[in-house]
Amino acid sequence: MNRTLPNGEDLPPVSLSAGRGLTKRIIPCLDIRDGRTVKGINFEDIRDAGDPVELAIAYSKKGADELVFLDITATIEKRKTLVELVKRIAANINIPFTVGGGISSVEDVAVLLQNGADKVSVNTSAFKNPVLLEQLSNQFGSQCVVLAIDTKKEADGEWYVYLNGGRTKTEMKTTDWAGQAVALGAGEILLTSMNNDGTKNGFALDITATLSRSLPVPVIASGGAGTMQHFKEVFETGNADAALAASIFHYKEIEIAALKKYLSDQLIRVRL
Amino acid sequence: MIVIIKYNAGNVQSVQYALQRLGVDSIVTDDIAEIQKADKVIFPGVGHAAPAMQYLREKELDKLIISLQQPVLGICLGLQLMCMHSEEGDTSCLGIFNEAVKLFPTLAGENLKIPQIGWNNIYDYKSVLFDGLGDNAFVYTVHSYFAAQGNETTATTDYIIPYSAALEKGNFYAVQFHPEKSGTIGEIILQNFINLP
Numbered sequence: 001m002n003r004t005l006p007n008g009e010d011l012p013p014v015s016l017s018a019g020r021g022l023t024k025r026i027i028p029c030l031d032i033r034d035g036r037t038v039k040g041i042n043f044e045d046i047r048d049a050g051d052p053v054e055l056a057i058a059y060s061k062k063g064a065d066e067l068v069f070l071d072i073t074a075t076i077e078k079r080k081t082l083v084e085l086v087k088r089i090a091a092n093i094n095i096p097f098t099v100g101g102g103i104s105s106v107e108d109v110a111v112l113l114q115n116g117a118d119k120v121s122v123n124t125s126a127f128k129n130p131v132l133l134e135q136l137s138n139q140f141g142s143q144c145v146v147l148a149i150d151t152k153k154e155a156d157g158e159w160y161v162y163l164n165g166g167r168t169k170t171e172m173k174t175t176d177w178a179g180q181a182v183a184l185g186a187g188e189i190l191l192t193s194m195n196n197d198g199t200k201n202g203f204a205l206d207i208t209a210t211l212s213r214s215l216p217v218p219v220i221a222s223g224g225a226g227t228m229q230h231f232k233e234v235f236e237t238g239n240a241d242a243a244l245a246a247s248i249f250h251y252k253e254i255e256i257a258a259l260k261k262y263l264s265d266q267l268i269r270v271r272l
Numbered sequence: 273m274i275v276i277i278k279y280n281a282g283n284v285q286s287v288q289y290a291l292q293r294l295g296v297d298s299i300v301t302d303d304i305a306e307i308q309k310a311d312k313v314i315f316p317g318v319g320h321a322a323p324a325m326q327y328l329r330e331k332e333l334d335k336l337i338i339s340l341q342q343p344v345l346g347i348c349l350g351l352q353l354m355c356m357h358s359e360e361g362d363t364s365c366l367g368i369f370n371e372a373v374k375l376f377p378t379l380a381g382e383n384l385k386i387p388q389i390g391w392n393n394i395y396d397y398k399s400v401l402f403d404g405l406g407d408n409a410f411v412y413t414v415h416s417y418f419a420a421q422g423n424e425t426t427a428t429t430d431y432i433i434p435y436s437a438a439l440e441k442g443n444f445y446a447v448q449f450h451p452e453k454s455g456t457i458g459e460i461i462l463q464n465f466i467n468l469p
Binding site for chain 1: 378431
């Protein structure tokens, strides 16, 4: 490996032995509606999957590296419920978590971070008002600004950005939006492929790899996880920094501890 | 009583929750008298070095922090602010530690992501903070800037280059990672700090 800086200075060697270095992350996602966990299949047909705080504690004990909570009930009165939920999660779990869903202002983010969220994820509001990304990263640092993108591959073979939980198509290509968003201050990309979501046929490896190889920030792949091998593929072929899934974890089709053991056996660095 | 220093950088609440889970009461304050009489002080923070230092100076917390005699634990931005200087905003910092804080370098032909976000290992422990941990313990870390290695380094992490995961000098302790978010490993480290005489 080339260990020379652009200015010609040599870097000290890093140990590649002894199992050191940043690991790939496994992130269970909890979709929240009215304070309960739900999981949509292809963004529809919502089923109940349990109490989010209980699930969060269980996942943190089983070796989840991080958690994402997406609130899909974005009405004003429910937002207060979300803040209460964030407090309960923060008080009870000892790993980082991200909160998303209906966040559209610096004030929204300030409240969530003050109550214990580590990061927030923004989606439609950032697309409609990209300066929000700049405001958030200036105010709170880019490390806590996750840009969520719902994307769909169209007949022309290109991946496009969708808004409003996948209901609204845009003419924006996903690679273009992701590049702009990172330039504005997004510190991580949470990429959900609508073609793959709910299918259990595997992650969208092509768009994940395209973004991960071109962007200077981590990419979290989401949508399509069905088997342990799918995770191996998204880390190796898709070059993802993290992989997110929901129902396969909620319904115990894959146990996180077993998944991490499998990945470790496949020589993918994970936290055991 | 443990006091968590309140200033314009995030992450304060998470530290208080982590102490609560260990059964330890704490208060979050920027009151100089309260901080002075604390048994132990935690100086956390996530954010940008320049506005954070400016805020500390305005509140005269800069002079206070360097004068503290009880154990002080800096976390993340807290560690960086306890160093001499940060490249982030070309900021003069508190100068407790000699190390300089720099932006992670980018290497041609490699797409290593900055910030570093996620779980990495600490090794070469030289502090009681790490008593009871196995080799290469996993900790959660989120940062774009790092403190170089020096004679105050008490744990190392490799990301692009080896850097100071922890620093220590007298009663001043600091970690680059987030013990409050590092699962049971982080709880052991916080407990070791709480147990300091």
